[in-house]
Amino acid sequence: MKKLSTVFFLILISMQFSIAQNTESDKEIIQLSKDKWQWMSDKDVDKLSKLFHEKAVFVHMGGAWGTEQELNIIKEGGIWYKKADIHEVSVNIIDNTAILLNRIDLLAEVGGNEVTNPFEVTEVYIKQGENWMLGSLSFTKLLTPGGH
Template sequence: MKTTILGLFILFFCAQWSFAQTTEVEQEIIQLSKDKWQWMSDKDVGRLDELFHEKAMFVHMGGAWGTEQELNIIKGGGIWYKKADVHEVSVKIIDNTAILLNRIDLLAEVGGNEVTNPFEVTEVYIKQAGTWKLGSLSFTRLMTRGDH
């Protein structure tokens, strides 16, 4: 009986500990995503150019395009990512690929108009030569109670 109770206690403790832990790699990706939102807000295309893979794809409500066009849109102010309020973050690591999901409210200026939209954002990072590169950034607009 004591062995069973002790075994259950150890199993419960280990399960709680493993659920509470975020790996160093997951934390690195979460921080990289936070940095990316700040660089986008600051229109820091130099830092973003270092982060974005040259073959990255960006999927928005208005279309999809590659790295060069995304950087030009940010630099020119076509989309100004003013502030991303991040509500939830999760990360899954698969070999040299990290998939990060953010649930955010994004305050942006698009074509001179300020808008706020709720999004589920998917970020895919690929580790190459010891460095994480953003391979894909996709915005999925979430429905709110007033939407039909």
């Protein structure tokens, strides 16, 4: 009985340690996403180029493209991500992949016109070594503001 209690205790401790690690990783991904929105607003392509994987894909209402084109669009102001109001965020981590969902209202300037759209944004991050890199960013326009 004592052996069984010890085994149960060790399993419980290892589960709590695993949950704590996931929580820290979740927090890290959420902060990285917030930083990304700020860097996009600031048009800081130097920081973004370190975050975006070279093979990343970006899916917008107007099409899909790779990292180089996304960085050029941000740098040249084709899309200026002025402000992302984040309403909900969730993270699921599977091995070395993190999937973050944001429900946002995005204020952007597109082709010289300022627009606000409600989106569900899917961000996929891949851990390479000690760093997380963005592998995919997809915007799904919601039918109504707030997504209701």
